[in-house]
Amino acid sequence: MTLATDRPNPSATASTPPLAQQARLARAAAQRTATLSTASKNAALEAIATALLQDKDAILAANQADLARAEEMVKTGSLSPAAYARLKLDADKLTGMVAGVREVIRLGDPVGRPLLIRQLDEGLILERRTYPLGVLGVIFESRPDALVQIAALAVKTGNSVLLKGGSEALLSCQALMAAIQQGLRRIPEFPEGSLQLLTSREEIKALLQLEGLVDLIIPRGSNAFVRYVMDNTRIPVLGHADGICHLYVDRAANLDMALDLAVDSKTQYPAACNAIETLLIHQEVAPQFLPAVAVALRQKGVELRGDPLCREWVPDLIPTTEEDWSTEYADLILSMKVVDSLDGAIAHIQQYGSRHTEAIVTEDTEAAQRFLDEVDAAGVFHNASTRFADGFRYGLGAEVGISTQKMPPRGPVGLEGLVTYRYQLRGKGQRVADYTGPQARPFQHRDQLNSTGLA
Structure with missing residues (x-):
């Protein structure tokens, strides 16, 4: 995470355009949601889950309209096939989304937890507690x-959030x-303005300038998109900017x-950022493994590319280039390389990996x-x-x-990543x-509670 000060940016607060007003409304709402009880927040989440199921037909119809428009965008090259795949919703996916919301209900409340209670001296107590x-x-x-x-x-x-989806998903997001808003209205103590949807492309650039009103920007999308965000805000x-996994x-x-x-x-969901883009094979198992894995992957429609050693065992592989090793395909394309050792595999990953997710298959525990x-x-x-690199699969709820x-x-x-702490x-x-x-006078520095529990 890059760091910036908490001081308001005068250029962002001198005028009050609509987006700044929305951000101020969100900040006012955040002051209230920060102190909502766990019961109220869980009730809001259950209301959201119920509303999503009740509006299932309208949501899926909106998504179908987005998909119809997105098909034309794919044909013209303005939208990638991978992005089109990520756009799709169906009844099963919607059911999974609702399950994710309810999983968050079952998780403990991360707000207001004591991380440290230390008696500096008699009657002088220091606490470190979590806050949104x-x-x-x-x-x-x-x-x-x-x-x-x-x-x-x-x-x-207990955070407020300004959400901006891609134009290709506008109707689905709306x-x-x-x-979601219908569900939240059923919870009287939940403040207006906590969750807001932005709908125009111009709002992205404006949002990135709201230093002092917005505390954290989270971009999710292509490498180029995330780089743009990182380069244009304080x-x-x-x-993450890449998902080059091995x-x-x-x-x-x-x-x-x-x-x-x-x-x-590779194939369970190739558009995901945790799908592999490169398969590394030890030279001792390559003669047996490469032909078998090539058949299995091709049966799933994967285009295979290989280095010279791979092509000794599977001659019809597309030759790899240097660019392949640093490319996130997000598609049914896979590059393969034979390495001479574990050291060779680690060296390749350290050079080309994006620090996302890496895996080894071995029975050698060392x-x-x-x-x-x-x-x-x-x-x-x-x-x-x-593909296990996912918040829901980790038990984070989402x-x-x-x-x-x-x-x-x-x-x-x-x-846990959306809370900070205060002393x-x-x-x-x-x-x-x-x-x-x-x-x-000496300090006592006697811990009543520390990060591992009671002292």
Whole structure:
């Protein structure tokens, strides 16, 4: 996450355009949602889930209208096939979205938790407690289901959120937001303005200038889009710009397992950022594994590209170029490379990976541990599909996005990533002067609670 100060930007607050007014409304709402009870927030989430199911037909009809328009955009090249795939909603996906909202209800409330209680001295108590971030600006392309995930997490964490979906998903987002607002109106204590949908492209640039009104920007979309956001705002940004993930088949791999994991990691949902783009194979298993995995992947419609060593065993592979190793296809395309060792696999991943999700298939526990320890990524897996890198699958209920940066939060960002903390000090008139100088009173620094629990 990049850092910026909390000082308001005079250029953003000198005038009051409509978007700034919306942000002010969101900030006022956030002051109220920050202190809502867990029961009220859970009631709001259940009301949202119910409204989404009640409005199912209208939501799916809106999505069909978006898809019809998006088909023309794909034909003209203004929308990628991967983005089109992410745009699709159906009854099963909507049911899954509602399940995600209800999963957030079952999670503990991350707000108001004591992280530290320390007695500095008699009657001088320091506490560190969790609080909402405030106002989030979330910009996403295609996936309308992201709107529901983000709204659910914002409600549970007491944050306000300004949501901007892609123009290709406008009708879907409007229908989803209408249902969400309908649900929230059933909760009298829930303030107006907490969840707002932005609808014009011009609002993106304006949103990025609202330093002092918006506390965090979360972009979800293509590499170019996320880079644009990061380069055009002083507001802290949480997100990832690439999803270049690898699966490494080690010399000690169970090859049947490796084949299944390669197919799942690439084809279960190829448009996802946690789908693999490169398959690395140890040279000792390449003669046996490569022909088998090529058949299995081609049966799923995958276009295969390979380095010279791969083409020795599967001659009709499309030759790879240097560009392939750093390309996020987000499609049924996969590059393959033979490596001479675990060190070679790790070196390739460190050079070309995007620190998103990496996996090894091996029965060698020492090799697995080396991979887990040495590969620098938000998610590093052993004998598991990279597609598990997901907030819902991690038990986070949902996610606002995946962060590949080293500063926390990292990986799928759920409830814990949307709260900050404050130090609160309660005293009885103590003065710093009493704790300085030759006759200084000593501090006790006695923990009643620390990050591991009771002291």
